[in-house]
Amino acid sequence: MYCMKKWYYLLALPVLLMSCSDDDVSFVGPNCTQETGILLNAKKQWVYTGETMALYVDKNFCERAVKSVSVNGKAVEVKAITADSLTFVFPTIADDSATIAVNFTSFDATLSKKVRVFPGNGTWKEIQSFPGTGRAETRVVVASDKAYVLKGLVYSGQMTPFTDVFRYEPATNSWQKSIDNPLFASSRFETYSQGRLLCQLSTGFSMFDLETGVYKKIMAPPVNPDCIGFEVNGEAYFINDATNHVGIYEILHYGESANQWEKLAQTNYDGPYDFLRSAFSIGGKVYFPMKIINTVEAELISYDLDSKTFAKSARLHVPVTDPSDSYLNYLFTIGQCAYFMDAGEVDLGNNGDIIRVIPTNRLYVYNTAVEEWHITTTEYPAKFVNTTSFAVGGRGFVGLGVVRQSATAVTYPQNFYEFVPQ
Numbered sequence: 001m002y003c004m005k006k007w008y009y010l011l012a013l014p015v016l017l018m019s020c021s022d023d024d025v026s027f028v029g030p031n032c033t034q035e036t037g038i039l040l041n042a043k044k045q046w047v048y049t050g051e052t053m054a055l056y057v058d059k060n061f062c063e064r065a066v067k068s069v070s071v072n073g074k075a076v077e078v079k080a081i082t083a084d085s086l087t088f089v090f091p092t093i094a095d096d097s098a099t100i101a102v103n104f105t106s107f108d109a110t111l112s113k114k115v116r117v118f119p120g121n122g123t124w125k126e127i128q129s130f131p132g133t134g135r136a137e138t139r140v141v142v143a144s145d146k147a148y149v150l151k152g153l154v155y156s157g158q159m160t161p162f163t164d165v166f167r168y169e170p171a172t173n174s175w176q177k178s179i180d181n182p183l184f185a186s187s188r189f190e191t192y193s194q195g196r197l198l199c200q201l202s203t204g205f206s207m208f209d210l211e212t213g214v215y216k217k218i219m220a221p222p223v224n225p226d227c228i229g230f231e232v233n234g235e236a237y238f239i240n241d242a243t244n245h246v247g248i249y250e251i252l253h254y255g256e257s258a259n260q261w262e263k264l265a266q267t268n269y270d271g272p273y274d275f276l277r278s279a280f281s282i283g284g285k286v287y288f289p290m291k292i293i294n295t296v297e298a299e300l301i302s303y304d305l306d307s308k309t310f311a312k313s314a315r316l317h318v319p320v321t322d323p324s325d326s327y328l329n330y331l332f333t334i335g336q337c338a339y340f341m342d343a344g345e346v347d348l349g350n351n352g353d354i355i356r357v358i359p360t361n362r363l364y365v366y367n368t369a370v371e372e373w374h375i376t377t378t379e380y381p382a383k384f385v386n387t388t389s390f391a392v393g394g395r396g397f398v399g400l401g402v403v404r405q406s407a408t409a410v411t412y413p414q415n416f417y418e419f420v421p422q
Helices: 182-186
Strands: 003-010 013-020 046-048 052-057 066-071 074-076 078-081 085-089 100-104 108-110 115-118 122-126 136-143 146-153 164-169 174-180 188-193 196-201 204-209 215-217 227-232 235-241 248-255 260-268 273-275 280-282 285-292 297-304 309-312 328-334 337-342 345-347 354-357 362-367 372-377 388-392 395-399 403-406 409-411 416-421
Touching: 052 100, 066 078, 066 085, 136 188, 136 196, 136 388, 146 388, 227 280, 227 285, 235 285, 260 309, 280 328, 285 328, 328 395, 328 416
Parallel strands: 046 115, 188 227, 328 388
Antiparallel strands: 003 013, 052 085, 066 074, 066 100, 078 085, 100 108, 122 416, 136 146, 146 164, 164 174, 188 196, 188 235, 196 204, 204 215, 227 235, 235 248, 248 260, 273 285, 280 285, 285 297, 297 309, 328 337, 337 362, 345 354, 362 372, 388 395, 395 416, 403 409
16 A cells, blocks of 8 residues: 655644555544454345345444445445445345355455345236136136136126136146036135045035046035135145134144045134135145234234144234235245235125225235245236236246226226246
């Protein structure tokens, strides 16, 4: 470092100033240091793409001491620098982990551990449109890398459910009509197993093959109307609200060989809860989204199929003021993350022609790997209410539903979209 010493006299007192070349770093103030060996720290060992990440240091430094920040060897723009930290927006990368380094003037510092990387946002890509009549409130069964969309209705008139079934194959981006059966108009208590619908029909509780239309009667489950069916590893289950929002929940499993329903477990949580009409499984656990009544909070109740134990997730505070506006709609699971959007609400007192609550463009992500909620925003192609969504082969899809056209009119679009995480 080359500097010239110059003496100046201010009020007869000598002051030594250092005049340095442009290549030198000018450290100003008593809290700056040129010492090497700065240690980087992060509050979490994971990050979401698009999220502002902060790095902290164990020694103060000056802004001009930071030359660059890199993620997996690629430079990123620094957003802000203070005396003991710096922030930057984590970029979109294909890797699921990252090495983060800071290049100071005379040395480099690297975060001691790689951080896990999760997709924090994404884009919507339009796919083949649904070939049937537009509708809301469908049911979906996924099997053999295909999705079967059945039932659904429109809110004007008698609101009679549709009886046709359509099959979507992501590999070819194509829809085909599968079967049409009037029994679907009255089906209730629905769960799924290997491409078959288990439900209460007018002829009795039955197992219905959605590809062939063949069905047979089976043992009826001991469930109440407020129950949710789900499938894990090809087997059918229900979670049953045994006491109507009081907080006692049962897990029921169907044994096909014995044609019997078995209660695996029961739990008692303080209510009042409201089922969000969905369930999903990741890593041997089943998750049930719950709305906490009279609040703007939601949480997940999980059930471990191996240990047969229940647990609660951290609560999500939905950023609204009216508790009736804070319901969520589960969309799909991609990797270790489950995606939700605002549910919205249709005013059925006006033949469904008025959407009372319009969904926002917020996307709520529950990350099962680190057991936390993450909120981001994504520009939805439409503000769906009571939409159809499913995941096939690790890919998430959304479409149909009812969309506000004007203050007194709605439409039932046939468009479908794939969500591409970033």
